[in-house]
Amino acid sequence: MLSLRVLRNSQRKKLESSNKKSKFVLILSTLNLGVHMRTLLFSFLLSLVVMGCGAQKAEPPQAKIQKVNFAIDGMVCSSCEESIQTKLVKLEGVKSVEASTANKCAIIEFDASKVSEKDLIATIESMGYKAVSQSQSATN
Numbered sequence: 001m002l003s004l005r006v007l008r009n010s011q012r013k014k015l016e017s018s019n020k021k022s023k024f025v026l027i028l029s030t031l032n033l034g035v036h037m038r039t040l041l042f043s044f045l046l047s048l049v050v051m052g053c054g055a056q057k058a059e060p061p062q063a064k065i066q067k068v069n070f071a072i073d074g075m076v077c078s079s080c081e082e083s084i085q086t087k088l089v090k091l092e093g094v095k096s097v098e099a100s101t102a103n104k105c106a107i108i109e110f111d112a113s114k115v116s117e118k119d120l121i122a123t124i125e126s127m128g129y130k131a132v133s134q135s136q137s138a139t140n
Contacts, residue, residue, distance in 0.1 A: 064112040065112075066112045067107065067109045068117060068134075069107050070105060070106045070120070071132045072105055072106055072130070073130040073132075075101050077101060078101060081099040084099045084124060084127065085106075088120065091120070091123060092114050093114025094111075095111065105134065106124075121133070
């Protein structure tokens with residue numbers, strides 16, 4: 001029985017010694033990994049700063065505001081005016097729309113860099129009206 005205890009004690013000491021060594025190796029490797037990670041993190045942050053310093057803000061494109069008078073055939077009531085105004089003002093780049101049943105025309109102010117005159121005509125004609133451009137002036 002005594003020899004069994006001695007054997008167990010010696011095995012336990014070997015195991016504890018082995019565990020201490022593995023813990024020590026683990027701690028060393030963790031510290032080494034920590035240094036490596038700090039180096040990587042510093043390099044990454046430095047590259048972000050360098051890229052940020054070299055970046056330039058792109059200037060937004062210059063707006064090309066135009067005001068065009070369209071003769072519109074087929075407008076007969078105030079509902080026609082409202083539907084044309086409502087539909088056109090939803091287009092990106094359209095600033096204002098003034099439709100008139102009495103004059104059978106619509107004056108549309110729009111940003112030509114976002115929407116074209118052809119797009120406006122196509123939208124009006126998709127509603128069942130006939131549209132023809134009467135005038136054009138840039139108001140930049």
